[in-house]
Amino acid sequence: MSKRQLLLISSSRVHGFKYLEHSKDQINNLLKKKEVNTILFVPYALKDHDKYTETVRNAVNDWGYKVEGLHTKSNPIDAVKNAQAIFVGGGNTFVLLKTLYEKNLVETIRKTVKNGIPYIGSSAGTNVATLSIHTTNDMPVDYPPTFDALQLVPFNINPHYLETDLESKHKGETRDERLNEFVDYHSRPVLGLREGTSLLVDGDKATLKGDRNAKLFKANKEQVEYPPESDLSFLL
Numbered sequence: 001m002s003k004r005q006l007l008l009i010s011s012s013r014v015h016g017f018k019y020l021e022h023s024k025d026q027i028n029n030l031l032k033k034k035e036v037n038t039i040l041f042v043p044y045a046l047k048d049h050d051k052y053t054e055t056v057r058n059a060v061n062d063w064g065y066k067v068e069g070l071h072t073k074s075n076p077i078d079a080v081k082n083a084q085a086i087f088v089g090g091g092n093t094f095v096l097l098k099t100l101y102e103k104n105l106v107e108t109i110r111k112t113v114k115n116g117i118p119y120i121g122s123s124a125g126t127n128v129a130t131l132s133i134h135t136t137n138d139m140p141v142d143y144p145p146t147f148d149a150l151q152l153v154p155f156n157i158n159p160h161y162l163e164t165d166l167e168s169k170h171k172g173e174t175r176d177e178r179l180n181e182f183v184d185y186h187s188r189p190v191l192g193l194r195e196g197t198s199l200l201v202d203g204d205k206a207t208l209k210g211d212r213n214a215k216l217f218k219a220n221k222e223q224v225e226y227p228p229e230s231d232l233s234f235l236l
Contacts, residue, residue: 002236003116005030006152006201008126010159010193010210012090019059020122022196026209028063030118030200031085038066040083044099045091045124052089080108083117090123090159093136097128098144110150119152123159126193130156135182135190153201155235156182161192161215179217189235190217199232206232 007023007030014022031039039060043052053069060067067087073079080086086109088096100106113119121129127136128149135156164174179190193199197210208214208230216224216232226232 002114002203004114004152004201004203005034005116005118006113006129007118007120007198007209008129008153008157008193008201009120009122009198010126010161011195012122014196019055021059022210023198024063026198026200027060027120030120031065034085034116034118036065036085036118038068038083039085039087039120040070040079041067042070042086042088042096042100042125044071045089045093045096052091056087056089076103076105077108080105080112083112085118085120086113087120088122088125088128090125092141093124093127093133093138094140094144095142096124097133097147097149098142100128100150101145106150110152113150113152126157126159126199129153131188132156134186135179153199153206153236155188156186156190157199158190158192158217161194163194163215176217176223180221183217183219183221187219189219191215191232191235192217197228201236204233204236206236208232 009023012020041053041056043049046052049071057067127133129152131151132147132149135158192215194212197212200207200209213225213227
C-alpha cells in the first residue's frame with residue numbers, strides 16, 4: 001500500500017480568491033492529518049526565491065504554518081529528508097526541473113514523499129510531480145537534462161487546462177489538439193486540471209477536488225469529463 005500523500009493543484013491563483021485561498025481546506029486537511037507545523041517551500045520555479053517564499057509565508061501564516069525556503073538551507077538534501085511537508089510552487093517548469101536535477105533533489109524528494117511526507121504542488125509543482133513535464137504550458141527558457149520528473153503518479157497532468165471556445169474564430173492549434181498529440185506519441189493519459197481544481201492522492205486513492213470538471217485525454221482521441229469528487233484511482 002502506497003504511503004504517498006499528494007495535493008496537486010492546478011493554480012495557486014484563482015479569480016475571486018487570495019493566493020492559495022481556494023485550496024485552503026484541502027491543504028489544511030492534508031497537513032493536519034500529519035500534524036504538520038512547518039512547510040518546506042521549493043521556490044525554484046521563479047527567479048526571486050526570497051520574494052516567492054515570502055508570498056507563500058504570508059498566505060499560510062494565519063493558517064498556523066511556518067514556511068521555510070529550501071533555497072536558504074546549506075544542505076538541501078538533508079532539508080528535504082527532514083521535512084514535515086514539501087510545497088513546490090509554480091512558475092517555469094523547465095527551470096524548476098533543471099534546478100532539482102542540479103541540486104540532486106529529484107530522487108531525494110521522490111523517496112521522501114513515497115515514505116509518506118505530504119507533497120503539495122501547484123502548476124509547475126504539479127507538473128514535476130508526474131511522469132514527465134512534456135505536458136506543461138511553459139516556454140522552454142531553460143533545458144533540464146531530461147523531461148523525466150518526480151514520477152509520484154504514473155501519468156501526466158496539464159494544469160490550467162482551458163477548453164476550446166467553440167465561438168472563437170481562432171483557427172490555430174487548440175490545447176486539446178496538443179494534448180491529443182502527446183497521447184498519440186506516448187500512449188499514456190493526461191489529466192487536464194481546470195483552474196480551481198486539484199487532485200488529492202491518498203495512498204492508492206485519487207480524488208478530484210474543486211468546483212469544476214477535469215478532462216481526461218485517452219488513446220484514440222477519447223476525452224472523458226469527470227465532475228468534482230470523482231474517484232480517479234484507476235489512474236494510479
